[in-house]
Amino acid sequence: MKEPVSVETIPPLVRDAFDPDIFRQTAHQMVDMLTDHLQSLVPNNSDAIDPPVSKTLDWDRPQDMIKQWKTDPPAGFAELAQKVMANSIRLHHPNFVGHQISPPAPIAATFSFLVDLLNNGMGIFEMGMAGTAIEQIVIEMLVDKFGLPAETAGGFMTSGGSLANLTAMLAARSIVSDDDVWNRGNQKQYAVLVSSAAHYCMDRAARIMGWGQSGVIQIPVNDQFQMRTDLLESQLEQARQRNIEVLAVVGSACCTATGSYDDLSAIGHFCRRHDLWFHVDGAHGAAVAFSPTHRGLLRGIEMADSITLDFHKMLMTPALASALVFRRNNDSFQTFAQKAEYIWADESDETDDATHYDLAKRTFECTKQMFALKFYAVWQCLGESTLAANIDHLFQLSQHFSDLVNEASDFELAMRPQSNIICFRYTDADPDTNLCQWNETLRRMIVEDGTYYIVQTRLNGKSWLRVTIGNSLTTPLHLAGLLEHIRQLAQHHKKNPTH
Numbered sequence: 001m002k003e004p005v006s007v008e009t010i011p012p013l014v015r016d017a018f019d020p021d022i023f024r025q026t027a028h029q030m031v032d033m034l035t036d037h038l039q040s041l042v043p044n045n046s047d048a049i050d051p052p053v054s055k056t057l058d059w060d061r062p063q064d065m066i067k068q069w070k071t072d073p074p075a076g077f078a079e080l081a082q083k084v085m086a087n088s089i090r091l092h093h094p095n096f097v098g099h100q101i102s103p104p105a106p107i108a109a110t111f112s113f114l115v116d117l118l119n120n121g122m123g124i125f126e127m128g129m130a131g132t133a134i135e136q137i138v139i140e141m142l143v144d145k146f147g148l149p150a151e152t153a154g155g156f157m158t159s160g161g162s163l164a165n166l167t168a169m170l171a172a173r174s175i176v177s178d179d180d181v182w183n184r185g186n187q188k189q190y191a192v193l194v195s196s197a198a199h200y201c202m203d204r205a206a207r208i209m210g211w212g213q214s215g216v217i218q219i220p221v222n223d224q225f226q227m228r229t230d231l232l233e234s235q236l237e238q239a240r241q242r243n244i245e246v247l248a249v250v251g252s253a254c255c256t257a258t259g260s261y262d263d264l265s266a267i268g269h270f271c272r273r274h275d276l277w278f279h280v281d282g283a284h285g286a287a288v289a290f291s292p293t294h295r296g297l298l299r300g301i302e303m304a305d306s307i308t309l310d311f312h313k314m315l316m317t318p319a320l321a322s323a324l325v326f327r328r329n330n331d332s333f334q335t336f337a338q339k340a341e342y343i344w345a346d347e348s349d350e351t352d353d354a355t356h357y358d359l360a361k362r363t364f365e366c367t368k369q370m371f372a373l374k375f376y377a378v379w380q381c382l383g384e385s386t387l388a389a390n391i392d393h394l395f396q397l398s399q400h401f402s403d404l405v406n407e408a409s410d411f412e413l414a415m416r417p418q419s420n421i422i423c424f425r426y427t428d429a430d431p432d433t434n435l436c437q438w439n440e441t442l443r444r445m446i447v448e449d450g451t452y453y454i455v456q457t458r459l460n461g462k463s464w465l466r467v468t469i470g471n472s473l474t475t476p477l478h479l480a481g482l483l484e485h486i487r488q489l490a491q492h493h494k495k496n497p498t499h
């Protein structure tokens with residue numbers, strides 16, 4: 001017989017790990033360090049352009065960064081935090097105008113402590129009662145903003161726009177196809193129609209579902225990078241002739257490369273005519289629903305069967321915070337089941353069965369974060385008018401920047417921006433220079449220099465520089481400074497081409 005195990009006390013090391021006083025002390029220290037970080041990125045006064053920390057990024061080669069962390073690991077709590085800040089890109093720096101993820105409102109970050117310390121799993125209702133209620137309220141607000149029918153619509157939050165789009169496609173397949181795909185797998189070659197400018201995650205979604213290359217039919221775009229909706233009928237007809245069953249059409253609102261909004265109304269009517277699922281990938285741009293000035297860009301979104309929205313792109317919220325909204329909430333229960341086991345009683349939101357509120361039935365996540373809380377905090381503490389003002393300001397700055405580019409003889413604008421994404425390129429080069437390579441070189445130099453942060457994209461086979469103005473701390477002076485900075489780097493490179 002084995003001796004019974006006796007456990008008398010909590011090991012001191014473990015007990016200390018949970019010591020509330022140590023938490024109070026370290027958490028205060030963290031807040032102080034983060035406040036210093038923020039202050040170092042905001043110019044001292046309104047005339048100053050440069051914040052105390054001049055670089056958005058202290059670039060290092062990946063191999064060197066890994067080596068540095070291995071050979072010189074930080075000693076202790078404060079040094080770890082400082083080293084992470086020193087070696088991370090700084091989204092609050094006014095010269096950060098790169099990817100679509102944007103500087104979060106600091107108030108939202110304070111709720112990161114709360115979310116992480118409570119660590120509610122939220123897959124089932126009792127594991128996150130407040131989190132589930134908040135999520136429900138945020139979704140109801142979106143339903144209203146998008147003009148979906150309040151009686152039937154619903155949704156949830158999930159880990160990013162890409163996963164939201166995949167989840168929507170799974171629901172669409174389950175509902176639109178006549179086949180028992182859940183139990184028997186794909187029975188036919190299915191496909192989704194997207195614009196050729198759609199986010200790459202749509203292509204991935206189709207392939208993940210086992211539809212292969214034929215599962216995504218790309219509709220060409222016009223010169224504004226919007227889907228040629230006049231081609232939808234013929235593309236559908238061609239697909240049918242090839243024995244492909246089209247299940248859904250995805251409208252981009254807006255597309256990632258150029259920030260162009262598809263004609264959602266035209267796509268919506270097409271889908272209604274042909275009984276197809278209408279999904280709106282509004283990961284970036286559906287946020288304009290919060291702006292009375294710009295919400296017209298979403299005309300037709302009220303016809304959608306499902307809509308993706310990222311709060312971490314234009315709504316001042318830390319990542320990840322993505323919503324997937326359904327026209328008929330019941331549809332979302334069929335994503336991971338052939339026949340929904342749980343249907344809202346009489347489509348009313350009154351039900352005694354708490355399991356109806358178990359989010360894991362409808363989401364990929366089993367352990368699920370309180371995704372809605374940080375946005376809810378921004379929305380409640382700062383107010384909707386702050387969200388609207390932020391978007392309007394970003395769009396104005398973007399128009400201003402496109403004017404600057406347009407007026408400069410040594411720069412070329414790809415198109416007038418419809419949102420806060422602008423593609424442009426530097427055209428001052430020797431006649432035999434390949435402009436694509438030249439702009440790729442400049443973009444590399446910009447990253448390695450670190451004063452500004454911008455990205456690049458390819459449009460119609462050509463390379464362009466690309467900015468997303470997602471930072472309301474950026475001013476026209478910083479934007480003018482960006483063009484000047486590019487000129488200087490170009491001059492430098494002409495003099496020292498090997499560098």
Ligand SMILES: *Cc1c(COP(=O)(O)O)cnc(C)c1O
Nearest residue numbers: 160161162199254256283284310
């Ligand atoms: C950013 C973006 C995505 C991807 O969203 P993640 O949250 O990064 O997964 C998808 N579609 C569009 C149009 C986007 O702009």
